[in-house]
Amino acid sequence: MKNTLTAMALALSATAVFAEDKVTIEFAYPYSHLFDVTYEAMMPAFQAAHPNIEVKFRATYESYEDATNTVLREAVAGNLPDVSMQGLNRQAPLVDKGIAQSLAPFIAAEADFETEGYHEAMLSLSTFDDEVYGLPFSISLPVGYYNMDILREGGITELPTTWDEVISACKTMKANGVDNPIFWGWNITGNWFVQALLWSQDKAIVEDGRVTMDSPEALVALEQMQEIFTECEMQNLEWKAALSSFSAGDVGMMFWSTSALGAVERSQGDFELVTGPFPGLDGAPMGLPAGGNAAMLTSTSEDPAVREAAWTWLKFITSGEGAAQVAMTTGYMPPNKAANEIILADFYEQNPNKQTAVDQLPLLRDWLAYPGDNGLAITQVIYDGIERIVTGDATDMQELQEELVEEIADLLPNG
Template sequence: MKLTATAMALALTASAAFAQDKVTVEFAYPYSHLFDVTYEAMMPAFEKTHPNVEIKFRATYESYEDGTNTILRESVSGNLPDVTMQGLNRQQILVDKGIAKSLEPFIEKEADFAKEGYHDAMLSLSTFGDDVHGLPFSVSLPVGYYNMDVLKEAGIEKLPTTWDDVIAACETMKANGTKNPMFWGWNITGNWFMQALMWSQDKAIVDQGRVTLDSPEALAALEQMQDIFTKCEMQNLEWKAALSSFSAGEIGMMFWSTSALGAVERSQGEFDLKTGPFPGMGETPKGLPAGGNAAMLTSTSDDPKVQEAAWAWLKFITSGEGAAEVAKTTGYMPPNKAANEVILADFYDQNPNKQTAVDQLPLLRDWLAYPGDNGLAITQVIYDGIERIVTGDATDMKELQQEMVEEVADLLPNG
């Protein structure tokens, strides 16, 4: 059927109007290997309910540190995304610099916001002063990953509960011919495992603006790492290589974030995989740091339509429906109670490996940011110090502790 000139003009006008009504929201997030599948799963439902909003995905951040550095650079160049995902321990600096916007004006317009699943315990992770600046998207805890085929072949039936148990299991596996019995995630983002060992002793790495690296608990953490690395003869693997090696069945035990569970399961070889609680330093950990990230509004647009569209996306991905996809596609726990109590009612019964982190929720503690503008530099100092233990370059932990204390002191606002 031929269209008349008038009909064609009307059609073109309608198409132009539709294109004009389409609002683009630019979005950036970390860890493509973990989250690409999550956002792919979310998009159909979002597009169905928001047909006039286009989500433009930017290049993914390599890590949380990379994400924060990128946002800080983009704030100077005037090229910020509308919504960004930032590590829970990296929100403060974006709030302090006025880059992350308060979400209170949007929340105030929502009817029964808490009933949508958000509640004070989770919103507090992203509350600064009296204002919510982010909505938590995913929460993780450290866990143990076990190749039960390798363990059973070495005669190990019981999962370790302490690091001494882990070391004993390493020695048993090595005696049985296992070349690489264990990987321990020292190089995970934000010194997370250092903080895990500190919180295991109920000690915060930052207390009232002071970094507590000079504490007995910090020395005990360094000594515990040295024991693990040396007695298990741990190979110095880059973290992506370690995850791939474990998935391929080449490592007996891996200690990492529960966040990687979905990725490990998707690439897993033919072996029996089990997860277990994060071991303690002689006893059950007294606390563990909450990993994960939050969605923050960083849009510089003055257009109310862009602002509302960015809020719609931010709200959707952290809603019960969005958070449920996080749990299904990764190993993260959704910080939205609607996802846990309604949408995922039977999920954890059917996925016991993902239940492990949920069982550790009573141990949840803050993943602490280092004070001042040099927080990322302090992270690097601690990373470099731990790497020296891994490589064997540092053998005296008291000496290493003192060196780290002095380097960090130079980077603190108060010296």
């Protein structure tokens, strides 16, 4: 009996110590409809490997813009999460304001960090002044989604490679009784598709601290959007409604991020879905912006155990094992060679629709944020301008360009 009581006492003591050692960290991420299933798939392995770490999930951010605004407010209130997922184009403001913290000390302590396989090109998207401030979690590129049943009914068997071919396919579908042949993702976060049209011409939207909306390439982009919207008679759908309409089989072609592929497949109606490369203005695009997000350390805790736990979580979700779940549950590409080359060795061969974005990786360019404290306001100015094209309120693209340039200039630090 005495031995039994002693054993029980030791067990209770160990349990108490374990409970005291339990560390809770807080984590926030965007786009619940895309990523909820990803984190659900990750958690069992993480909990098994790190039973002493509890990850408390905060309310999800609606978008990357919302993620930045939320963190900026939380920084003022002193209520930041320990780890925050931020859009690749929204990292710089958080670094500049000292909200995101350098990961260099943690990386230096990892003897095998380099062998974990992070793509240098992707890691560079989170590198500022030669220090890493975020680990890329998911990378996306724009692609085309095609309802092949609708296309074949109109006699279309080849995927379009240029926007002229897309417009021709629209007209064929309209003549064949399709009410809404296309959704083109003008309203995707961060003016991403505007940047896609500029990078297609090998032109960055920000150069030397100025926004290049006054460039000839920007006018070409505006005119191309107008042609797509008007010639295809595109309906002005809110983006979630557009994804639902395509999944239901009501839209013939959708141009959006590869990120939504998992969500589309899970809700897909009875039709053949095929993805294809993002069309170009005249031939293949010369470049495309890298979408996606990175995990950033934003903890204000001075407890070394909390900070170490936050790093453990951040490292796990971007590692080979964690990143593989990104590919399996979404359409994002893992930014980790271990995931792509080892864990997912046969995955892309068996999932050709997810291979499309991987094939476009040589086109990867930076997704650029606008300079200064008014970067989000500039995003909104361009968003509002493009919506005027969609609704038909703006018909003269040169005039619209001049208006946008003037409004943006007022928001830039250098005027």
